Amino acid sequence: MGGDQGFQNSYQHSQCKAELALKVIQGRWKLLILRELLEGIRRFSDLQRALADVQQGVSQKVLTSQLRELEADGVISRTVYPEVPPRVEYALTDLGHELVPVLDGLHAWGERAELDKAP
Template sequence: MIENNDEKFKPAFCPIRHVLDRFGDKWSILVVELLSQKGKLRFSEISGHIGDISQKMLTVTLRSLEADGLISREFFPEIPPRVEYELTELGNSLIPPINNLLHWGQAHIETILDNRKQYGDKEKAKAKKTTA
């Protein structure tokens, strides 16, 4: 359980800030989930499965996940060179919370999309009133 004190909200001490910094981006959770399902994958395989990620963004994401110790990178000095990525023990420990988040999202996506539409409709109505 998280201790209740003001220090936890300060950037240097706030674990949730560090976690959200890593997983608040568009790609990290997808890469971790993909590696949990498929096991070891090469760069091109990860890119192919995700589809709409640029090479540069995939490189940045993989380096960040590696820096945090969530994935491992193995280089094979062959011709052509081969690199494989897989989850570490720490990375695998993220799968249950990620799955909980995915299940929550699946259970509530309709409500969220409806709420977004209602909010957008309200904002459009407000904008019409202010321009009229």
């Protein structure tokens, strides 16, 4: 990044790109959806089944909403095949794949923070 770019020099709160990035991944299920899509293309039912083990699972309405938000943000793509019944598949976009090192960094930070809190 350039000398005057980046989080530390982002003094105009309305234009903070870190905040924008957090809004993209904010949501109870988004990180889990992204982790599933890292393994490859998934259908809606595959995602719903994979997330069923987490607490009480995700409702169809919430999963649909989170997928639409990720698609609107350009992180995932949605492909509808004209079949009966219609087949819909979700995949990470190039922008979605660019999130991987960021999420790995957040995971590593979380591990360090957890260790620092341990007695």
